[in-house]
Amino acid sequence: MDYIIILIAAVFVNNIVLSQFLGICPFLGVSNKVSTSVGMSGAVLFVMTIATTVTYLLNQYVLIPAGLDYLRTITFILVIAALVQMVEIILKKVSPPLYQALGVFLPLITTNCAVLGVAILALGLENGSLVKAVFFAISNSLGFGLALVVFASIREQLELANIPEGMKGVPINLLVAGLLSLAFLGFTALV
């Protein structure tokens, strides 16, 4: 039951992009085509899950026993940066087709605050366990993917629309994101 609530909360109610404002840069940056947004979501799913697993274990078995939890931010960002590099190298060797699909997005992920954000948030879960933290990361990356793909589909339609001169570019995208976030506010009572 717990897990169903985590899933629904992360995907709809507390959507990581539209209500928690994490990962806005890729959300606005790589969302002009549905195909690229699917690639980005896949890369985020991949990295976020691995990163949360590693940082959770590191926090539990190294930082806390050693009394070094004030070094959390530094350790986590280094782990994430190193992981992204490693994932890139391994993918290149092991699965070239997957690397082709995700490769260009991987370097961008280091500075995606959603990855660091979820890794930190996962430590604060009630009755936390490794399984729960990993499930939390997967749910959140699905939420990220949903927001990104929906937003990209709307933007593809927007290209055909007649937009007032002053609103072109950034403002209209922010406004669309606002309306999308308003729509997701409707899910509030779900959990």
Next chain:
Amino acid sequence: MAELNQKQNFLKGIIKENPIFVMLLGMCPTLGVTSSAFNGLGMGVATLFVLLMSNIVVSLVKNLIPAKVRIPAFIIIIASFVTIVEMILEAFVPLLYEQLGIFIPLIVVNCIILGRAEAFASKNNVLSSIFDALGMGIGFVLALTILGSVREILGNGSLFGLTLLPETANTFILFILPPGAFIALAYLTVIFNRLTNKTT
């Protein structure tokens, strides 16, 4: 001439290359914490401090870092200052620490800071880097404070916690909710573009 350059270094961050309205960097904290003017200002000042310190350190050690590992090195420098800010806020301004929450450690991944370290501080001397950081930082503080003020006035009828509107007045609660952040920033960007196009 040198003096003029420093002035340009300082001023460009505030208007011409404003990190929020023009460059669209550091969007997450911009949207996430600006539900009130005080939070916006607090976040802005915390980021300004990290930006200034990391720009100084990066420009001092730029010749010691091998080019291949410069990005991880910058990240460590930035993360150290973020940890300092985190500790200072927790000790002295616990209210703000609680309100900003997750967004304090996330200053590490604020693209403005890494962006300035890579694009400016690693190529220029200390003095120019200080002015660059101050300009960019103040541009960021201003943008966050303005956005926070607009949202607080419209959504809550107050500014920096002081009530401006009578309690019976209807306010747009929407503006302190998440969608309001996107919508307010959309219109502020329009206004900013309009104003800067006129003056230049």
